[in-house]
Amino acid sequence: MASVGVVAAKRILIVGAGHVGLYAALRLSKKLNLHEAEVTVVDPQPHMTYQPFLPESAAGNISPRHSVVPLRRELKRCHVLSGTVTSIEHARKVAIVQPIIGPAREVPYDHIVVAPGSVSRTLPIPGLREQAVGFKTIGEAVFLRNSVLDRLDVAATTTDPATRRRALAFVFVGGGYAGVEALAEMEDMVKGALRYYPEIPKDEVRFMLVEAANRILPEVGPEMGAYTAVQLTRRGIDIRLGTRLDSCVDGLVKLSDGEAFEADTIVWTAGVKPHPMLQDTDLPLSPRGAITCKPTLQVVDAEGNVVEGAWSAGDCAAVPDLTSPDPAALCSPSAQHAVRQASQLADNIAAVVRGRKPVDYRHKHVGSVAGLGLYKGAARVYGIKVRGLPAWFMHRTYHLSRIPTLNRKIRVLVDWTLQLVLRREVVALGSLHEPREAFTEVAVPIPLPVRSPDALGRKAA
Incomplete structure (x- = not known):
């Protein structure tokens, strides 16, 4: 009697645990059993950040811990590696992973999902690297909150008018979702915090939005973008359209319209670009540095040939938009597409593992919603324009439905419910960024002995 061979489980490696990586891993772990596939997720962070909640986390509407999803808790059927993929050699089907500590290791795979996401797209502006902060991570959101509240304390205490003006100047560069929502x-x-700072008149606080284009929030359309600009202006926010940041050396902000002033807080939200790690792979890239894909989310080369076993989606992928009349149109780098692409990608990998054909990703962008602070918003959904409180409610309802896992949905909902009856906290915890400073100030300095070549003090053989 002939023996029946056992088919080895396919090794599926997911690079990145953002919107695409986490959703794809969750879906694959449910659709494929352990005999069919082994799913490994690699990310330097132990959590996935739900980026649409970063503005509310920075403002104190949501606890920062509730806007992130812990990987090991949710991906129980996956193998989680805490490290960074430094390069991919798809010709050998091997990824090089640098753990948090220790030597790099090779991780072999049969299928790879390349989804490291995007990074801030910066420009060669003098002083930007030294003075500005981005707004893509939970750490940056917490830092911004602490920094802004700390500047209020500085302004309320100083007797120097120049220091006061500099502390109360807050500049946001970039008029897309991230910039407008963070600013608002x-x-x-x-x-809300100024009620606790009687020393600071409201008209001394200066918020400015700098945008190189002639409109803001292009995602919600020209009319709603104009509405947003009017609403922000009525709140005393200085909006500079068609203006660039030329320099910010030592906090001296110089704009292309000729104005110059000092500011302690400069937030850079002027777009994103595909993760630079993609340059260290042998996968085909588009001119903007994104991985070229078919509508099935399989990687393709310049001739349109499928690169077997390679998949991608989200901000780092160039995926054709089949719902657009323009044959060259690509899906926008939005959370709406990333979440849906992740589900289709996971379904397609499961289909290929089981010997079936993958299906094209097709999703018509239904619209966009933006939060502009408590009880304020702007939205355009199915061509319908919504403003104010209804748009704000739509914004919160949509993102509550999108954040993964029931655990996080409940925690966010509890935060919002408490906010209705309790005032938000306005405490700056700046010591989080330099936790050892207080200790090192009181610790007695002792000259350290000179180390021998063998750091462990072992005798030479």
Whole structure:
């Protein structure tokens, strides 16, 4: 009697645990059993950040811990590696992973999902690297909150008018979702905090939005973008359209319209670009550095040939938009597409593992919603324009439905419910960024002995 061979489980490696990586891993772990596939997720962070909640986390509407999803808790059927993929050699089907500590290791795979996401797209502006902060991670959101509240303390205490003006100047560069929502939420937070700072008149606080284009929030359309600009201006926010940041050396902000002033807080939200790690792979890339894909989310080369076993989606992928009349149109780098692409990608990998054909990703962008602070918003959904409180409610409802896991949905909902009856906290915890400073100030300095070549003090053989 002939023996029946056992088919080895396919090794599926997911690079990155953002919107695409986490959703794909969750879906694959449910659709494929352990005999069919082994799923490994690699990310330097032990959590996935739900980026649409960063503005509310910075403003104190949501606890920062509730806007992130712990990987090991949710991916129980996956193998989680805490490290960074430094390069991919798809010709050998091997990824090089640098753990948090220790030597790099090779991780072999049969299928790879390349989804490291995007990074801030910066420009060669003098002083930007030294003075500005981005707004893509939970750490940056917490830092911004602490920094803004700390500047209020500085302004309320100093007797120097120049120091006061500099502390109360808050500049946000970039008029897309991230910039407008972060600006609106922080202005709303500061306005609420000023009741505890009688030393600071409201008209001394200066919020500015700098945008190189002639409109903001292009995602919600020209009319709603104009509505947003009017609403922010009525709140005393200085909006500079068609203006660039030329320099910010030592906090001296110089704009292309000729104005110059000092500011302690400069937030850079002027777009994103595919993760630079993609340059260290042998996978085909588009001119903007994104991985070229078919509508099935399989990687393809310049001739349109499928690169077997390679998949991608989200911000780092160039995926054709089949719902657009333009044959060259690509899906926008939005959370709406990333979440849906992740589900289709996981279904397609499961289909290929089981010997079936993958299906094209097709999703018509239904619209966009933006939060502009408590009880304020702007939205355009199915061509319908919504403003104010209804748009704010739509914004919260949509993102509550999108954040993964029931655990996080409940925690966010509890945060919002408490906020209805309790005022938000306005405490700056700046010591989080330099936790050892207080200790090192009181610790007695002792000259350290000179180390021998063998750091462990072992005798030479």
